[in-house]
Amino acid sequence: MELDGMTTGDTVDTARLVRDTVALVRIDSQNPGVGEEACARWTHGRLRNAGIEVTTRQASPGRDNVVARVAGRGDGPRLVLLAHLDTVPIGEGWTVPPLKGLIRNGRVYGRGAADMKAGLAVAISLLEDLASGEPPRGDVVLCATVDEEGPDMAGAHALVADGLVGLGDQVLALEPTGLRLRIAQVGLRWLELTVHGRMAHAGRAHLGIDANHVVARVVDRLKERIAGLPYRDELLGCPLFTCGVLAGGVATNVVPPSSRAQLDIRLVPPMTTDDALTLARAVVEETLVDFPGATYDLCGLGVARPPVRAADDAYVAARRLRGRRRARHRVGRGRRTRGVYRRVDGRRADRQQVVYGLRSGLVGPGAHRG
Numbered sequence: 001m002e003l004d005g006m007t008t009g010d011t012v013d014t015a016r017l018v019r020d021t022v023a024l025v026r027i028d029s030q031n032p033g034v035g036e037e038a039c040a041r042w043t044h045g046r047l048r049n050a051g052i053e054v055t056t057r058q059a060s061p062g063r064d065n066v067v068a069r070v071a072g073r074g075d076g077p078r079l080v081l082l083a084h085l086d087t088v089p090i091g092e093g094w095t096v097p098p099l100k101g102l103i104r105n106g107r108v109y110g111r112g113a114a115d116m117k118a119g120l121a122v123a124i125s126l127l128e129d130l131a132s133g134e135p136p137r138g139d140v141v142l143c144a145t146v147d148e149e150g151p152d153m154a155g156a157h158a159l160v161a162d163g164l165v166g167l168g169d170q171v172l173a174l175e176p177t178g179l180r181l182r183i184a185q186v187g188l189r190w191l192e193l194t195v196h197g198r199m200a201h202a203g204r205a206h207l208g209i210d211a212n213h214v215v216a217r218v219v220d221r222l223k224e225r226i227a228g229l230p231y232r233d234e235l236l237g238c239p240l241f242t243c244g245v246l247a248g249g250v251a252t253n254v255v256p257p258s259s260r261a262q263l264d265i266r267l268v269p270p271m272t273t274d275d276a277l278t279l280a281r282a283v284v285e286e287t288l289v290d291f292p293g294a295t296y297d298l299c300g301l302g303v304a305r306p307p308v309r310a311a312d313d314a315y316v317a318a319r320r321l322r323g324r325r326r327a328r329h330r331v332g333r334g335r336r337t338r339g340v341y342r343r344v345d346g347r348r349a350d351r352q353q354v355v356y357g358l359r360s361g362l363v364g365p366g367a368h369r370g
């Protein structure tokens with residue numbers, strides 16, 4: 001495989017990749033849940049046993065990023081491969097055991113098989129090949145992070161805070177993209193709205209202020225407002241809005257005194273994370289005019305993330321990974337370059353680069369449905 005002149009073997013060791021992916025799927029690393037400790041330990045041991053320089057760096061108490069490096073000749077930029085150790089919770093509706101790494105019809109099944117234990121296995125395999133061949137031009141670094149599936153992405157933050165990802169780095173996140181190179185990412189703003197009304201018996205509802213009604217109006221109005229925004233990005237499309245959580249009321253026959261909604265707003269250029277908050281606040285204020293006496297709180301949830309796009313001079317975006325073409329016939333197919341609607345670690349680790357020109361992209365095996 002070749003990565004911008006960094007030559008390793010000409011073939012992909014598919015059996016090794018599958019073996020590592022299955023081993024990783026069998027490690028429960030749900031977040032929230034048991035967390036990444038066992039997965040970090042396995043990854044660290046796997047890299048160390050392959051003779052690769054590897055360390056752990058604490059991201060938060062009890063949660064360590066795993067950082068491995070193959071030293072380069074020093075005449076090329078560092079390539080940082082980003083993977084994450086955690087998975088989303090197992091959830092329900094599985095038709096196969098979620099932590100067995102079952103292989104069926106040429107696919108590995110299980111929680112996190114695509115997102116992103118296969119990507120982590122690819123990175124491990126790549127480092128192993130690089131370490132046994134001629135040194136690459138620049139250092140190749142694998143950062144396997146904790147807490148990518150959490151709202152605050154503590155692992156990615158720690159990478160930036162520790163200086164393990166810098167402005168001069170080329171960054172490639174190995175998220176599941178069906179091996180299609182992704183160079184742009186929507187922004188994300190999560191908000192929590194709480195409306196305070198006035199409780200009353202439903203038989204005398206005219207004396208109360210129905211907080212659920214207020215929130216329903218806000219959600220409806222915000223949906224319309226965001227759908228009507230004039231922003232269309234060539235890669236990322238339009239802004240999107242979802243009210244993911246609604247909770248309010250105390251009993252069927254009582255006017256609800258309060259109601260809470262969690263709002264998810266996906267941003268495309270030129271929107272900023274502040275724009276999302278400003279727009280939501282304006283809609284709430286407009287709505288409350290019709291409900292005298294109602295009050296509200298509106299605050300951010302998690303970390304606000306701006307939309308980003310790789311800089312034109314990013315190697316990982318401008319130069320197709322030649323080795324990827326060779327590997328495609330073995331591990332998947334795909335040609336197009338496009339944006340992606342999901343939030344991922346690659347953007348978080350590079351957040352401080354965004355205003356200067358992001359040098360990151362996404363490519364990895366497997367894909368999300370829907």
Ligand SMILES: [Zn+2]
Pocket residue numbers: 084115116148175176344
């Ligand atoms: Zn992921």
